[in-house]
Amino acid sequence: MPLPFLTADRALDAHEDGDGDEVLAHADPDRWRRPYRPGPWRVGGAALLLLLAAFMLFATMIIAFAGTWAGALVxxxxxxxxxxxxxxxxxxxxxxxxxxxxxxxFLRTRSIAWDEITEVRTVQQPVRWLGLPRTVQGQALTAAGRGGAELPVLLTDHNADFLSRTEAFDRAADTVEAWAEEYRAVPA
Structure with a gap:
């Protein structure tokens, strides 16, 4: 079963390897894509949760064979x-x-049209370390909305995708900024 969220930047790899003019035959231009790969902290956390789920499913089977159907369903x-x-x-x-x-x-998804965004840029500021309350000095990719609207920080170099991977953060930030420049409506 293909997992597109794990291979999100396959097109980026093809772009870096070739001249950039290749278009995947199955690529849908209107499809949402992540311009970077999930980081090792994110993948490791998900793998641990899936390992826990495997043990829970094994326990479900044992409980079901014991005849306690209510406990098995829970x-x-x-x-x-x-x-x-x-x-x-x-x-x-x-x-x-x-x-x-x-x-x-984790709990919420927010979509913003390109014409609602005035600027996407990388700034130096205190950022949360792995999403925890502790903050450290780092880089953040931010977006500014029309009318001075405050938009949430998009990426940081200390989140689960880019911790200790500064070059990957720089590539991802540059890619998102390039998308913004290409698709953002230029005010007349």
């Missing part, structure tokens, strides 16, 4: 919640398409 529901959480963790991040920018967090 354990199955909990395992499915853990699997859903792991998949949501993998989907978390910034996604782009010709229609706009999408910021996916």
């Amino acid at each position: 354990c199955l529901a909990a395992a499915l919640c853990v699997i859903g959480s792991a998949l949501r963790i993998l989907m978390t991040g910034v996604w782009v398409s010709p229609s706009g920018l999408r910021r996916v967090s």
Whole structure:
């Protein structure tokens, strides 16, 4: 089963290897895509959750064979919640398409059309370390909305995708900025 959120920047790899004119035959130009790969912290956390879910499913089977169907259903529901959480963790991040920018967090997704964004840039500021309350000095990719609207920070170099991967953050930030420059409506 293909997992497009794990291979989001395959087109970027093709662009770096070739002259950039190749278009994948199956590529949908209006599809949302993440312009970077999920980082090792994000993938590792999701893998641990999936391992926990495997044990929970094994426990569900043992409980079902013991004849306690209510307990088996509760354990199955909990395992499915853990699997859903792991998949949501993998989907978390910034996604782009010709229609706009999408910021996916664990509990919420926010889409912003390109014409609502005036500027996308990288700034030095205090950022949260792995999404925890602790802040450190780092880089953040921010977007400014029309009319001075405050938009959430898109990416940081200390989140689960880019911790200790400065070059990957720089490539991802440059890619999102390039999408913004290409698709953002230029005021007349």
